[in-house]
Amino acid sequence: GENVEQHPSTLSVQEGDSAVIKCTYSDSASNYFPWYKQELGKRPQLIIDIRSNVGEKKDQRIAVTLNKTAKHFSLHITETQPEDSAVYFCAAPSSGGSYIPTFGRGTSLIVHP
């Protein structure tokens, strides 16, 4: 199965609503958990990340929470805006001691005005 699983695959919200995307990973040794945003036709860009020594990190409307026991981390976007519409990818090292970031399948977020 997948080392990094991401849900949901698509998420449609109204402007102003909150959006939550969840990612689970398998390697308990993982200690760095980023989220990337990819707008249509563009490169993935880091929007927020968290390290395993903290449980939550916020940056304005974006937050990431980490549950190391359950091996999942989530992206939270509050007060969504149409420009938040994009594909969001989580990443975590693949299993077996690798440090290589393995990406989830992505979540297509659509924010309706």
Added chain:
Amino acid sequence: EPEVTQTPSHQVTQMGQEVILRCVPISNHLYFYWYRQILGQKVEFLVSFYNNEISEKSEIFDDQFSVERPDGSNFTLKIRSTKLEDSAMYFCASTLGQNTGELFFGEGSRLTVL
């Protein structure tokens, strides 16, 4: 702000032809990567490169693929004999250290194999 740059932005080739995609990583970064993204799908790891050699590679990175750092600044991905299924966006990325943080991606090279 330093950026990873890639050329060409788009290449169209015939099946069976060789293709070389070029990347210039951020100058003080030590780890370099190639990822591939088939249209509408996730970003897939191909290969990582450190200290002038491959450090890891995925199952996708078979004998048709090779990487090289020919001159200390460029980092190239070569596909020897392209197949239709090689059509994808190829992203180069670099990081300062291993597992130390953000992957800095280039704009990508879109490869279309006819």
